[in-house]
Amino acid sequence: MCAIEISPAISTERLLLRGPVANDADRLTLLAGDIGVAGMVSSMPHPYGRADAEAWLARMQKADWDRDAVFAIEHHAFGLVGMVGVTHRHGPRPELGYWLGRPFWNRGYATEAARGVLTWVKRDWRKRVVVAGHFTDNPASGAVLCKAGFLYTGDVELRPCLARGGAEVPTRMMVWLA
Ligand SMILES: CC(C)(COP(=O)(O)OP(=O)(O)OC[C@H]1O[C@@H](n2cnc3c(N)ncnc32)[C@H](O)[C@@H]1OP(=O)(O)O)[C@@H](O)C(=O)NCCC(=O)NCCS
Secondary structure: OOOOOOOOOEEOOOEEEEOOOHHHHHHHHHHHOOHHHHOOOOOOOOOOOHHHHHHHHHHHHOOOOOOEEEEEEEEOOOEEEEEEEEEOOOOOOOEEEEEEOHHHOOOOHHHHHHHHHHHHHHHHHOOOEEEEEEEOOOHHHHHHHHHOOOEEEEEEEEEEEHHHOOEEEEEEEEEEEO
16 A cells, blocks of 8 residues: 655745755745844754755655644745744754745744744644744844743743854743633
């Protein structure tokens, strides 16, 4: 018997969230190769080359969608604009993460994508608690999480940032309850 796993897709007002594919490599290389992006997430190398994009996309093809759901954020006119995901990498509670390419900042896309994923997590994973964190020097991400309904827990964790040479960066933790 042959089993074909089809990744889920989520439609929001302006965006389609779909599984990343090998064809995303060029655009991913372009958008992720920006220290303004890599320096605000945990595990994105910098500089970021096409081989990094291809290796990451290959890993995503093998992801277990019941534990790690990573979506390419696609705009109908602009194509791939970023990534959003929810994973169990940091513990038993799903954790939300995202990034947008710089040309697409401040248009509400991260907030719209985060809301779409939270609705999906509640419906498909039947999870009612999602955590997230943002580096203390990234207030824009704090604004996204607040707009998506997260609240600050008061905890500040030290999280490594690969693009900052592995430095541990104070990270303000937040929680969302369905
Ligand atoms: C953070 C990031 C995801 C925001 O994406 P976005 O699509 O621009 O987010 P939105 O447009 O939905 O919302 C951004 C909010 O931040 C606010 N903002 C932007 N820059 C800000 C700053 N320097 N200080 C405070 N708020 C700021 C905007 O005003 C907006 O809030 P508003 O709608 O209340 O005005 C995007 O800048 C990014 O990808 N950055 C690099 C990677 C990253 O930080 N990922 C998140 C890791 S936790």
